[in-house]
Amino acid sequence: MRVTAERDRCVGSGQCALLSPEVFDQDDDGLVVVLREEPAEELRGEVFQAADLCPARSIRVHG
Amino acid sequence: MTADILPRRPRPASVTGTDVTGIGAADTVRKAAMTQSADTAPETGAPLPQFPMRRTCPFSEPREYAEMRADHPVSRAALKVNGKPTWLVTRHEHVRQVLGDSRVSSNLKLPGYPHQFHIPEEMLAQVRLMMLNLDPPEHSAQRRMLIPEFTARRVKEMRPRIQQIVDEHVDAMLAAGGPVDLVTALALPVPSLVICELLGVPYEDHARFEEWSAAMMNHDLSPAEYGAAVQALDMYLDKLVTLKENEPGDDLISRFLEKNRTERIADHVDVVTMARLMLVGGHETTANMIALGVLALLRHPGQMAELQADPTLLPGAVEELLRVFSISDSGTARVAVEDIEVGGVTIRAGEGILALNNAADHDESVFPDPDTLDIRRKEARSHLAFGYGIHQCIGANLARAELEAVYGTLLRRIPGLRLAAAPEELRFKDDAMVYGVYELPVTW
Structure with missing residues (x-):
């Protein structure tokens, strides 16, 4: 599983950082930062939820 | 469910022109708006249903929504305020699709935008757009300036102060003794104080701006009354912004002004308009959710007891209450700027769309048994009560954070809380853009 995020699209809802804090964070501008591009398999559920709930659809999960 | 298995709908009939305001819109949009008619529904041939529709039960959606979701999920209605047609989008999947589509605009000056208030054309021409009515790139520029104020981390830092504000108001309730109106004792003052402190608005002025902002939410006001409320609030905020331009404080408005010195995206009126949006959006909605949420818990004593016994259920309960009430149902108004297809229906450029989040949040395909409040519901967080897309709240x-603090504190500190009025005596805000209850008498 590989995670990417498009910062250009991010609207700073912070849902990802709340749902999956090991994988996502918000920087000082409030925009998404991917902390772990290849997170552990047991985080798949929360990573998918973060991607699904992102209002700007800026998170992609590959594999 | 995917779009291609839904029945295809005929295009809306093109008839004579109705609502061309011609205010600074692209030609394609203007021409398309001329072809709208509110006469009949192409889906059924019957007269168009009127919008808004009323909730018959405060804990559910208007009855018509379930029928629309099942039979004609993307269908037309006539706006009560002016008889003009709009599309109603009712399924969760389609509401997300519309709100995530860059081919729809939030600009209320575009012809075809589904207004729910009567705004005279001359007023519309003059009005400065709030962030929620801006499209990219203007929207993105303003939102980027504000995002840092509301990150998960910043909100976490605000929690202790929110808790303190809640405790002070609960102290006052306990000292006064029941019965009290929970709306005036807690639901309004808590979010009002929180947003005032964040924005740097003196709380001693709260009675005035609460009155103005409540007026701005009321469907039934005349254009003159609505205009007067906006003007009064803007005059107040105009002075405040000027003050902060000269003497910055440690608050959101001052920080916005500071950033704007280098970014230069907003003029003085833009800042006043931004402050109005934050102030009104920041307390009216939360206040309504506080009162409705408490009412819902009081009416579901089993679940209230579960929450009292296990406060870790609180975040999930907040999501479920947000879902059940979806108080800002039709706040997600849009107008198509290109032809788009939603659920097999073609929405033409220039046609208005209401992506109904209360309908989406009762979509049985996402939320089984949607009319049942279930604080343990796993999928509750998928609700669209805050909207979706670039304009999400x-x-x-x-x-x-405010809802968790209020519900949690009430359950912990006033475990014997109960309604002090017969449920049928409660008056709900059927006449307002944002749903709520006018008074909530409680005792303990």
Whole structure:
């Protein structure tokens, strides 16, 4: 599983950082930062939820 | 469910022109708006249903929504305020699709935008757009300036102060003794104080701006009354912004002004308009959710007891209450700027769309048994009560923090809380853009 995020699209809802804090964070501008591009398999559920709930659809999960 | 298995709908009939305001819109949009008619529904041939529709039960959606979701999920209605047609989008999947589509605009000056208030054309021409009515790139520029104020981390830092504000108001309730009106004792003052402190608005002025902002939410006001409320609030904020331009404080408005010195994206009126949006959006909605949420818990004593016994259920309960009430159902108004297809229906450029989040949040395909409040519901967080897409409520996490603090504190400190009026005596805000209850008498 590989995670990417498009910062250009991010609207700073912070849902990802709340749902999956090991994988996502918000920087000082409030925009998404991917902390772990290849997170552990047991985080798949929360990573998918973060991607699904992102209002700007800026998170992609590959594999 | 995917779009291609839904029945295809005929295009809306093109008839004579109705609502051309011709205010600074692209030609394609203007021409398309001329072809709208509110006469009949192409889906059924019957007269168009009127919008808004009323909730018959405060804990559910208007009855018509379930029928639309099942039979004609993307269908037309006539706006009560002016008889003009609009599309109603009712399924969760389609509401997300519309709100995530860059081919729809939030600009209320475009012909075809589904207004729910009567705004005279001359007023519309003059009005400065709030962030929620801006499209990219203007929207993105303003939102980027505000995002840092509402990050998950910043909201976490605000939690102790929110808790303190809640405790002070609960102290006052306990000292006064029941019965009290929970709306005036807690639901309004808590979010009002929180947003005032964040924005740097003196709380001693709260009675005035609460009155103005409540007026701005009321469907039934005349254009003159609505205009007067906006003007009064803007005059107040105009002075405040001027003050902060000269003497900056440690607050959101001052920080916005500071950033704007280098970014230069907003003039003075833009800042006043931004402050109005934050102030009104920041307390009216949360206040309504506080009162409705408490009412829902009082009416579901089993679940209230579960929450009292296990406060870790609180975040999930907040999401479920947000879902059940979806108080800002039709706040997600849009107008198509290109032809788009939603659920097999073609929405033409220039046609208005209401992506109904209360309908989406009762979509049985996402939320089984949607009319049942279930604080343990796993999928509750998929609700669209804060909207979706680039305009999703910027204060959503702040609202969540306030709701958790209020519900949690009431359950812990006033475990014997109960309604002090017969449920049928409660008056609900059927006449307002944002749903709520006018008074909530409680005792203990």
